[in-house]
Amino acid sequence: MKLYNNEMANSPRKVRMFIAEKNISDIEIINIDLMSGEHKTPEYRAIAPNSRIPALELDDGTVIMESTAICRYLESLYPEPNLFGENSIEIASIEMWQARIYNELMIPLAMAFRHLHPGMSEMEIQNKEYGETQKIIGIKSLKYFDAALAEAEFVAGDRFTFADIQMITTTDFFIGLNRLTLEDYPEIKRHSKLMSERSSFSA
Numbered sequence: 001m002k003l004y005n006n007e008m009a010n011s012p013r014k015v016r017m018f019i020a021e022k023n024i025s026d027i028e029i030i031n032i033d034l035m036s037g038e039h040k041t042p043e044y045r046a047i048a049p050n051s052r053i054p055a056l057e058l059d060d061g062t063v064i065m066e067s068t069a070i071c072r073y074l075e076s077l078y079p080e081p082n083l084f085g086e087n088s089i090e091i092a093s094i095e096m097w098q099a100r101i102y103n104e105l106m107i108p109l110a111m112a113f114r115h116l117h118p119g120m121s122e123m124e125i126q127n128k129e130y131g132e133t134q135k136i137i138g139i140k141s142l143k144y145f146d147a148a149l150a151e152a153e154f155v156a157g158d159r160f161t162f163a164d165i166q167m168i169t170t171t172d173f174f175i176g177l178n179r180l181t182l183e184d185y186p187e188i189k190r191h192s193k194l195m196s197e198r199s200s201f202s203a
Contacts, residue, residue: 001026001027001028001056001057001058001059002027002028002029002030002056002057003015003016003019003027003028003029003030003054003055003056003057003070004030004032004044004047004048004053004054004055004056004057005029005030005031005032005053005054006031006032006033006034006039006053006054007031008034009034009053010106010110010169010170010173010174011052011053011054011067011169012053012054012067013169013173013203014067014068014071014165014166014169015054015056015067015070015071015074016029016200016203017165017168017169017200017201017203018070018071018074018083018162018165018200019074019203020199020200020203021081021083021160021165021198021200022074022075022078022080022081022083024074024078027056032044032053034053039051039052039053047063048063048065050065052065054067054070056070056073056074068098068102068162068166071083071084071162071165072084083160083161083162083165084161084162085161090156090157090161093156093157093163094156094157094161094162094163096156097155097156097163097166097167098155098156098162098163098166101145101155101163101166101167101170102166102170104137104141104144105138105141105142105145105170105171106166106170106174107134108134108135108137108138108141109134109135109138109170109174109175109177109178110174111130111131111134112131112132112134112135112138112178113131113174113177113178114126114131115127115128115130115131115134116128116131116132116135116178117177135178138174138178139180142171142175142180142184142185142188143185145167145185145188146185146186146187146188147187148187149187149188149190149191150187153194154191155167155191160198164191164195167188167191167195168191168192168195168201171188171191171192172192172195
């Protein structure tokens with residue numbers, strides 16, 4: 001298998017952390033240079049028509065897109081350690097939390113960055129008002145998840161799961177980009193420290 005990756009982007013990092021947690025060693029990592037536009041070349045579009053990363057190319061040529069879908073596929077091949085749930089309640093809880101983090105936190109913070117940061121003006125038709133609104137939504141969600149983490153050590157229960165990967169890759173990437181600080185969110189800061197102690201954090 002081949003994983004098309006970028007070291008700086010958020011979504012591929014989720015997959016790399018997942019691979020590290022599973023201790024999977026038979027996936028070739030191929031880095032795609034976004035700054036040079038390599039993801040828009042005919043060669044890469046033949047693999048991923050939407051020009052996005054990550055993409056997992058299987059040995060038979062099948063390509064799986066979207067980071068969560070890739071991780072679910074890998075979970076089916078490498079079931080231990082379990083990261084998506086061991087029973088119906090845990091499966092539902094992990095899915096609920098990872099989806100909420102993605103939709104209610106990651107998307108608003110990503111849109112805020114894309115529409116407000118001057119460096120993104122060449123890649124995005126920016127709408128400052130939309131960006132400001134998304135930043136407000138993102139901050140509201142940070143407060144919500146900070147309160148939720150005060151009730152549990154991990155995001156979706158009493159152990160590390162994919163929901164924690166979704167959380168740390170979102171907060172570690174987008175809080176700084178939006179000129180926010182973890183000091184305002186002590187439980188997210190605690191969670192970030194906990195995640196930074198895992199070997200997969202540097203994947």
